[in-house]
């Protein structure tokens with residue numbers, strides 16, 4: 001059941017849009033790179049490649065993080081366990097914080113903690129589902145979005161440090177984090193990996209750990225995949241941005257899950273500083289349920305046109321098949337077998353019925 005809802009997922013890459021913010025190349029000076037292996041498109045700013053940017057240049061050999069990890073052995077460890085290695089044999093498509101497990105999306109590794117001792121989180125094997133032990137990845141969109149909205153996921157540099165490490169937690173009740181200030185924006189950029197606050201069982205009881213407890217204890221349930229917070233260890237559903245709305249969702253499910261081609265549920269923009277100050281493009285992380293999101297008109301019309309074309313070709317095929325059948329049957333028909341043709345010409349009786357009902361109506365009106 002659950003797998004099917006992602007089958008027809010709307011895919012930004014198919015339309016050469018950024019997998020993180022969903023927008024085109026060159027918008028507000030944001031330069032796009034495309035992975036040579038999986039084809040995923042990302043703005044440098046959206047994927048944390050700002051140091052990599054060289055004046056709008058496209059890098060033909062560029063590979064995204066999950067593609068570059070193939071063939072590598074990653075050092076992992078659990079508490080009270082010695083370091084060991086897990087080999088990466090394929091391009092990961094499974095996100096640890098949402099239910100989307102198909103499609104090549106922009107992803108980053110998920111670590112068990114910040115600091116030097118942090119290593120990739122290990123997801124346990126599940127024999128029933130036929131999955132082996134593996135390292136955890138997150139959609140870059142899921143991590144950045146939840147990081148800016150709920151502040152329970154944060155990006156780290158390769159050495160485990162994170163920007164704003166000494167900052168105090170902002171307790172402002174009113175802040176819906178609709179617009180992030182420059183400092184927060186910077187802390188989201190250039191991540192090597194992400195960390196979910198409180199992911200390590202022995203972590204200290206700090207503001208991060210309390211924040212994630214609040215989100216998990218709220219028992220938000222994703223209205224798309226049906227999973228509640230706390231049911232699967234790392235998945236995180238967050239509430240709709242509309243005031244007093246009771247719907248919640250996983251960011252990835254809302255962007256790529258059921259009916260994602262119809263509803264523009266996730267609005268994410270990591271923000272970007274350009275050379276000129278007035279070009280500052282504020283960061284936004286807004287997510288809505290079906291009722292409070294806008295319908296994707298552009299995509300809807302594309303789909304409707306496709307459906308229409310499919311319908312027409314299907315009709316033509318069945319009509320041809322009917323004709324063939326009737327010819328064959330007429331040709332091989334033996335005297336006295338008339339009854340077989342009854343089901344063939346379907347259109348005429350239908351129109352006759354219509355005419356009849358119209359006539360009936362007219363008759364009723366006039367009488």
Ligand SMILES: [Zn+2]
Pocket residue numbers: 018019020021022023030042043046
């Ligand atoms: Zn982008």
Ligand SMILES: [Zn+2]
Pocket residue numbers: 035036037038039040063064065066067068
């Ligand atoms: Zn790739």
Ligand SMILES: [Zn+2]
Pocket residue numbers: 098099222223224225226227249250253
């Ligand atoms: Zn979900």
Ligand SMILES: [Zn+2]
Pocket residue numbers: 095096097098099100138139142251252253
């Ligand atoms: Zn995700």
Ligand SMILES: [Zn+2]
Pocket residue numbers: 240241242245246247288289290291292
């Ligand atoms: Zn809502």
